[in-house]
Amino acid sequence: GAGVSQSPSNKVTEKGKDVELRCDPISGHTALYWYRQRLGQGLEFLIYFQGNSAPDKSGLPSDRFSAERTGESVSTLTIQRTQQEDSAVYLCASSLAPIPSSLDEQFFGPGTRLTVL
Amino acid sequence: AQKVTQAQTEISVVEKEDVTLDCVYETRDTTYYLFWYKQPPSGELVFLIRRNSFDEQNEISGRYSWNFQKSTSSFNFTITASQVVDSAVYFCALILSGNTPLVFGKGTRLSVIA
Numbered sequence: 001g002a003g004v005s006q007s008p009s010n011k012v013t014e015k016g017k018d019v020e021l022r023c024d025p026i027s028g029h030t031a032l033y034w035y036r037q038r039l040g041q042g043l044e045f046l047i048y049f050q051g052n053s054a055p056d057k058s059g060l061p062s063d064r065f066s067a068e069r070t071g072e073s074v075s076t077l078t079i080q081r082t083q084q085e086d087s088a089v090y091l092c093a094s095s096l097a098p099i100p101s102s103l104d105e106q107f108f109g110p111g112t113r114l115t116v117l
Numbered sequence: 118a119q120k121v122t123q124a125q126t127e128i129s130v131v132e133k134e135d136v137t138l139d140c141v142y143e144t145r146d147t148t149y150y151l152f153w154y155k156q157p158p159s160g161e162l163v164f165l166i167r168r169n170s171f172d173e174q175n176e177i178s179g180r181y182s183w184n185f186q187k188s189t190s191s192f193n194f195t196i197t198a199s200q201v202v203d204s205a206v207y208f209c210a211l212i213l214s215g216n217t218p219l220v221f222g223k224g225t226r227l228s229v230i231a
Contacts, residue, residue: 044221045219
Protein backbone atom coordinates (compact mmCIF):
# COMPACT_ATOMS: atom_id res chain seq x y z
CA GLY A 1 0.00 0.00 0.00
CA ALA A 2 0.98 3.64 -0.22
CA GLY A 3 3.35 5.02 2.36
CA VAL A 4 3.62 8.51 3.76
CA SER A 5 3.97 11.05 0.99
CA GLN A 6 5.21 14.61 1.16
CA SER A 7 5.15 17.47 -1.29
CA PRO A 8 6.96 19.22 -2.70
CA SER A 9 10.08 17.07 -2.59
CA ASN A 10 12.23 20.18 -2.99
CA LYS A 11 11.44 23.82 -2.37
CA VAL A 12 13.67 26.77 -2.97
CA THR A 13 12.43 30.09 -1.70
CA GLU A 14 13.66 33.57 -1.02
CA LYS A 15 14.16 34.85 2.49
CA GLY A 16 11.01 36.46 3.79
CA LYS A 17 8.58 34.41 1.72
CA ASP A 18 6.04 32.01 3.21
CA VAL A 19 6.09 28.30 2.40
CA GLU A 20 3.65 25.44 2.87
CA LEU A 21 4.76 21.85 3.17
CA ARG A 22 2.29 19.03 2.79
CA CYS A 23 2.14 15.58 4.31
CA ASP A 24 -0.23 12.77 3.39
CA PRO A 25 -0.07 10.07 6.06
CA ILE A 26 -0.83 6.42 5.60
CA SER A 27 -4.59 5.97 5.41
CA GLY A 28 -6.05 5.20 8.83
CA HIS A 29 -3.05 6.48 10.77
CA THR A 30 -4.37 8.80 13.43
CA ALA A 31 -1.06 10.13 14.71
CA LEU A 32 1.08 12.40 12.57
CA TYR A 33 4.47 13.89 13.41
CA TRP A 34 6.63 16.61 11.90
CA TYR A 35 10.40 16.57 12.34
CA ARG A 36 13.16 18.79 11.00
CA GLN A 37 16.59 17.59 9.96
CA ARG A 38 19.27 20.20 9.42
CA LEU A 39 22.29 19.30 7.34
CA GLY A 40 24.44 16.76 9.16
CA GLN A 41 22.18 16.75 12.18
CA GLY A 42 19.72 14.39 13.77
CA LEU A 43 15.99 14.88 13.68
CA GLU A 44 14.35 17.54 15.79
CA PHE A 45 10.74 17.06 16.80
CA LEU A 46 8.46 19.93 15.78
CA ILE A 47 4.84 18.97 16.43
CA TYR A 48 2.51 16.05 16.48
CA PHE A 49 -1.19 15.57 15.82
CA GLN A 50 -3.57 13.14 17.38
CA GLY A 51 -6.47 13.25 14.97
CA ASN A 52 -6.81 16.92 14.06
CA SER A 53 -5.55 18.18 17.41
CA ALA A 54 -1.99 19.07 18.28
CA PRO A 55 -1.45 18.27 21.98
CA ASP A 56 2.27 18.96 21.80
CA LYS A 57 3.56 22.04 19.98
CA SER A 58 6.64 22.37 22.14
CA GLY A 59 9.08 21.74 19.32
CA LEU A 60 7.99 24.57 17.04
CA PRO A 61 11.06 26.84 16.81
CA SER A 62 9.19 30.14 16.67
CA ASP A 63 5.80 31.70 16.03
CA ARG A 64 6.66 31.76 12.33
CA PHE A 65 5.96 28.03 12.32
CA SER A 66 2.43 26.64 12.38
CA ALA A 67 0.76 23.42 11.36
CA GLU A 68 -2.71 22.13 10.87
CA ARG A 69 -4.37 18.87 10.03
CA THR A 70 -7.80 18.32 8.56
CA GLY A 71 -10.01 15.30 8.19
CA GLU A 72 -7.57 13.28 10.29
CA SER A 73 -5.57 13.07 7.11
CA VAL A 74 -3.42 15.59 5.31
CA SER A 75 -1.31 18.01 7.31
CA THR A 76 0.37 21.23 6.26
CA LEU A 77 3.35 22.84 7.94
CA THR A 78 3.56 26.55 7.23
CA ILE A 79 6.64 28.66 7.72
CA GLN A 80 6.08 32.40 7.47
CA ARG A 81 8.75 34.96 6.61
CA THR A 82 11.32 32.23 6.04
CA GLN A 83 14.87 32.70 7.23
CA GLN A 84 18.04 31.03 6.03
CA GLU A 85 18.25 28.99 9.23
CA ASP A 86 14.96 27.35 8.25
CA SER A 87 16.79 25.49 5.47
CA ALA A 88 16.48 21.81 6.29
CA VAL A 89 14.71 18.63 5.35
CA TYR A 90 11.26 18.48 6.89
CA LEU A 91 10.13 14.94 7.58
CA CYS A 92 6.63 13.75 8.30
CA ALA A 93 5.77 10.47 9.99
CA SER A 94 2.52 8.74 10.85
CA SER A 95 1.56 5.92 13.16
CA LEU A 96 -1.51 3.83 13.63
CA ALA A 97 -2.70 3.98 17.20
CA PRO A 98 -5.57 6.21 18.30
CA ILE A 99 -3.34 7.20 21.16
CA PRO A 100 0.30 7.53 20.09
CA SER A 101 2.19 4.77 21.70
CA SER A 102 5.77 3.76 21.86
CA LEU A 103 4.66 0.41 20.57
CA ASP A 104 3.64 1.80 17.25
CA GLU A 105 6.19 2.23 14.60
CA GLN A 106 6.35 5.64 13.00
CA PHE A 107 6.48 5.43 9.23
CA PHE A 108 8.41 8.26 7.67
CA GLY A 109 7.86 10.08 4.42
CA PRO A 110 10.68 11.01 2.02
CA GLY A 111 10.84 14.56 3.31
CA THR A 112 10.75 18.02 1.76
CA ARG A 113 14.10 19.69 1.26
CA LEU A 114 13.67 23.41 1.92
CA THR A 115 16.33 25.84 0.84
CA VAL A 116 15.98 29.48 1.81
CA LEU A 117 18.20 31.77 -0.22
CA ALA B 118 15.03 15.17 29.78
CA GLN B 119 15.88 12.41 27.38
CA LYS B 120 19.01 12.36 25.31
CA VAL B 121 20.57 10.06 22.76
CA THR B 122 24.27 10.28 21.97
CA GLN B 123 25.93 8.76 18.95
CA ALA B 124 29.56 9.66 19.47
CA GLN B 125 30.73 8.39 16.09
CA THR B 126 29.99 11.02 13.47
CA GLU B 127 31.45 9.11 10.53
CA ILE B 128 32.82 5.63 10.08
CA SER B 129 34.48 4.22 7.00
CA VAL B 130 35.09 0.50 6.53
CA VAL B 131 36.12 -1.80 3.73
CA GLU B 132 33.52 -4.21 2.44
CA LYS B 133 33.22 -7.45 4.45
CA GLU B 134 34.51 -5.85 7.62
CA ASP B 135 32.35 -5.89 10.75
CA VAL B 136 31.37 -2.53 12.17
CA THR B 137 29.70 -1.46 15.41
CA LEU B 138 27.72 1.75 15.76
CA ASP B 139 27.48 3.06 19.30
CA CYS B 140 24.42 4.53 20.97
CA VAL B 141 24.19 5.80 24.53
CA TYR B 142 20.95 7.11 25.95
CA GLU B 143 19.81 9.04 28.98
CA THR B 144 16.42 8.89 30.64
CA ARG B 145 15.08 8.75 34.16
CA ASP B 146 12.05 6.76 33.10
CA THR B 147 12.05 3.02 33.66
CA THR B 148 9.81 2.35 30.67
CA TYR B 149 11.14 3.38 27.32
CA TYR B 150 11.77 2.10 23.84
CA LEU B 151 14.86 2.26 21.71
CA PHE B 152 15.00 2.30 17.95
CA TRP B 153 17.48 2.18 15.14
CA TYR B 154 16.68 3.76 11.78
CA LYS B 155 18.64 3.70 8.56
CA GLN B 156 18.65 6.72 6.25
CA PRO B 157 20.09 5.83 2.85
CA PRO B 158 21.08 8.52 0.34
CA SER B 159 17.48 8.62 -0.89
CA GLY B 160 16.64 10.29 2.41
CA GLU B 161 13.79 8.11 3.59
CA LEU B 162 14.06 6.75 7.12
CA VAL B 163 13.89 2.98 7.30
CA PHE B 164 12.92 1.33 10.57
CA LEU B 165 15.35 -1.38 11.64
CA ILE B 166 14.49 -2.40 15.17
CA ARG B 167 12.55 -1.48 18.30
CA ARG B 168 13.53 -2.71 21.75
CA ASN B 169 11.70 -2.05 25.03
CA SER B 170 13.46 -1.34 28.30
CA PHE B 171 12.35 -4.59 29.88
CA ASP B 172 13.87 -6.82 27.25
CA GLU B 173 17.63 -6.95 27.35
CA GLN B 174 17.92 -9.91 25.06
CA ASN B 175 20.25 -9.28 22.20
CA GLU B 176 18.77 -9.63 18.77
CA ILE B 177 20.15 -10.86 15.49
CA SER B 178 18.56 -10.32 12.12
CA GLY B 179 20.69 -11.57 9.26
CA ARG B 180 23.90 -9.53 9.24
CA TYR B 181 22.50 -7.10 11.81
CA SER B 182 22.72 -7.53 15.56
CA TRP B 183 21.92 -5.33 18.50
CA ASN B 184 23.40 -5.32 21.99
CA PHE B 185 21.20 -3.66 24.62
CA GLN B 186 22.84 -3.11 28.02
CA LYS B 187 20.88 -1.18 30.62
CA SER B 188 23.87 -1.17 32.97
CA THR B 189 25.72 1.09 30.56
CA SER B 190 22.62 2.69 28.94
CA SER B 191 23.80 1.51 25.57
CA PHE B 192 22.11 0.05 22.55
CA ASN B 193 24.84 -0.72 20.05
CA PHE B 194 24.32 -1.93 16.51
CA THR B 195 26.70 -4.27 14.69
CA ILE B 196 26.77 -5.01 11.00
CA THR B 197 28.64 -8.18 10.14
CA ALA B 198 30.36 -8.58 6.78
CA SER B 199 29.41 -5.08 5.70
CA GLN B 200 28.31 -4.39 2.15
CA VAL B 201 28.34 -1.26 0.02
CA VAL B 202 24.54 -1.11 0.29
CA ASP B 203 24.92 -0.63 4.03
CA SER B 204 26.30 2.86 3.36
CA ALA B 205 23.86 5.26 5.01
CA VAL B 206 23.33 7.41 8.04
CA TYR B 207 22.13 5.39 11.00
CA PHE B 208 20.08 6.97 13.76
CA CYS B 209 19.44 5.69 17.24
CA ALA B 210 16.28 7.02 18.89
CA LEU B 211 14.45 6.86 22.20
CA ILE B 212 10.78 7.21 23.08
CA LEU B 213 9.06 7.05 26.42
CA SER B 214 5.78 5.30 26.91
CA GLY B 215 2.82 7.52 26.24
CA ASN B 216 2.35 10.46 23.97
CA THR B 217 5.87 11.57 23.29
CA PRO B 218 7.88 12.05 20.14
CA LEU B 219 11.05 10.22 19.21
CA VAL B 220 14.28 11.71 20.49
CA PHE B 221 17.01 11.10 17.95
CA GLY B 222 20.76 10.98 18.15
CA LYS B 223 22.70 13.01 15.59
CA GLY B 224 23.40 9.93 13.52
CA THR B 225 26.47 8.04 12.36
CA ARG B 226 27.39 8.18 8.68
CA LEU B 227 28.68 4.79 7.59
CA SER B 228 30.60 4.46 4.36
CA VAL B 229 31.38 0.98 3.13
CA ILE B 230 34.06 0.96 0.47
CA ALA B 231 34.28 -1.80 -2.10
